[in-house]
Amino acid sequence: MAEKTISVDVISRVEGDGGIQVYTKDGKVEKVLVDIFEGPRMIEALVRGKTYEENISLVARICAICTVSHRYVSIKAIEKALKVEVPEKVKLLRFLMHLGEYIESHILHIYYLAVPDFFKKNSAIELLPTHGETVIQAVTMKKYGTELMQLLMGRKIHGENPQIGGFGRIPTDEELNKFLENVDEYKSWVSAIIDLMATLELPAYGVRETTFMCCNPPNGEFGFEGDSILISTGEEYPVEEYKKLTNERVVSHSYAKRSKYQDKPFTVGALARLSLIGDRLTGEAKEKYDKYFNDSWKSNPIYNNLCQAIEVLWAFEQIPKIIEKIKSLPDSEIAQPKVLDGTATAAVEAPRGILYHTYEIKDGKMVNADIITPTAQFLDDVEAYIKVAADKLVAEDNPETELQLEMIVRAYDPCISCSCHMVKLVKQ
Numbered sequence: 282m283a284e285k286t287i288s289v290d291v292i293s294r295v296e297g298d299g300g301i302q303v304y305t306k307d308g309k310v311e312k313v314l315v316d317i318f319e320g321p322r323m324i325e326a327l328v329r330g331k332t333y334e335e336n337i338s339l340v341a342r343i344c345a346i347c348t349v350s351h352r353y354v355s356i357k358a359i360e361k362a363l364k365v366e367v368p369e370k371v372k373l374l375r376f377l378m379h380l381g382e383y384i385e386s387h388i389l390h391i392y393y394l395a396v397p398d399f400f401k402k403n404s405a406i407e408l409l410p411t412h413g414e415t416v417i418q419a420v421t422m423k424k425y426g427t428e429l430m431q432l433l434m435g436r437k438i439h440g441e442n443p444q445i446g447g448f449g450r451i452p453t454d455e456e457l458n459k460f461l462e463n464v465d466e467y468k469s470w471v472s473a474i475i476d477l478m479a480t481l482e483l484p485a486y487g488v489r490e491t492t493f494m495c496c497n498p499p500n501g502e503f504g505f506e507g508d509s510i511l512i513s514t515g516e517e518y519p520v521e522e523y524k525k526l527t528n529e530r531v532v533s534h535s536y537a538k539r540s541k542y543q544d545k546p547f548t549v550g551a552l553a554r555l556s557l558i559g560d561r562l563t564g565e566a567k568e569k570y571d572k573y574f575n576d577s578w579k580s581n582p583i584y585n586n587l588c589q590a591i592e593v594l595w596a597f598e599q600i601p602k603i604i605e606k607i608k609s610l611p612d613s614e615i616a617q618p619k620v621l622d623g624t625a626t627a628a629v630e631a632p633r634g635i636l637y638h639t640y641e642i643k644d645g646k647m648v649n650a651d652i653i654t655p656t657a658q659f660l661d662d663v664e665a666y667i668k669v670a671a672d673k674l675v676a677e678d679n680p681e682t683e684l685q686l687e688m689i690v691r692a693y694d695p696c697i698s699c700s701c702h703m704v705k706l707v708k709q
Contacts, residue, residue, distance in 0.1 A: 325652060
């Protein structure tokens with residue numbers, strides 16, 4: 282009988298509550314479980330019978346970290362179902378708010394959740410004596426991302442300003458101009474952290490090949506949304522066939538569902554995006570990618586931290602161009618649905634990976650909803666990497682085994698709250 286050798290009851294510095302259990306037999310790892318014990322919230326059931334306007338506000342409550350991505354993809358799916366067409370300015374404003382979320386979320390993860398591990402510290406606070414300036418820079422940039430979201434969403438968390446067909450209020454040119462003032466300085470800060478992170482010695486206990494997936498942005502560009510999904514196997518599927526890619530299932534040890542593609546774990550997120558479409562980056566972000574990217578990234582999830590930093594640099598490079606274009610376009614009225622019945626799927630890249638929303642709407646009311654989050658897609662991959670790492674660490678009787686396993690989980694930047702939006706109990 283296998284016995285529990287390693288138990289991390291609560292993984293620190295992740296969004297939500299989860300743990301790691303490693304079971305061994307005769308000195309060999311038999312099983313690894315990433316327990317997700319945060320309680321589910323039945324969002325997909327709660328939206329049934331609600332109007333489509335109510336839906337976009339309800340689904341955003343799945344998470345306060347990914348609130349923009351959930352509202353954004355919900356709007357996209359409903360507009361697709363109800364044949365709503367929006368002008369270019371609205372699309373750019375949505376892209377801008379999405380970049381704000383990326384900056385806020387990635388900066389939080391890189392500086393506060395991931396980097397302290399590499400300096401054997403428990404938190405960013407402990408880095409203040411040696412890296413105080415860098416910690417202050419992180420606070421400043423995170424605030425920038427939060428305030429950009431606040432401007433476009435209407436408030437910092439769960440904003441109501443983005444609507445089906447447009448925005449309740451369009452920001453003024455003066456409000457937008459404030460977000461141009463320090464961008465060059467922020468780019469230099471992020472560039473420096475990329476160079477620093479590229480020199481850090483990364484744990485290599487959990488190294489294995491995996492499959493990557495990401496949205497395929499239009500026009501061969503880098504970006505965070507698309508109508509089809511690219512896979513590192515060379516395949517491509519329209520977002521409507523998402524169930525073939527995710528194959529969600531329930532597991533007994535977790536409130537979060539799990540996903541496999543062709544009966545194997547896969548991963549999504551910054552590492553997947555850069556592995557698949559990183560050559561589409563532009564500017565200094567592309568220079569950093571060309572300088573540091575190599576095949577070893579594809580087999581070690583710890584590189585996800587560095588990939589997020591490169592995406593932050595790219596985001597800061599896009600913002601001035603987007604703002605100037607927004608200012609050149611006229612405001613518009615909120616576009617109205619052409620029909621009140623429809624079914625559609627949309628996908629965007631939340632900071633942690635592909636986020637799918639599918640809706641069936643009848644007479645303007647929600648009939649069915651299906652939401653598949655990034656964390657629910659990569660949890661099997663997390664367990665697979667931990668299994669490889671635990672095999673080596675347990676054999677070595679490594680005193681830092683628990684830390685090394687937690688670092689693998691933290692590198693994925695899991696959003697556990699998102700993963701627990703619903704669970705179905707299946708009788709066996």
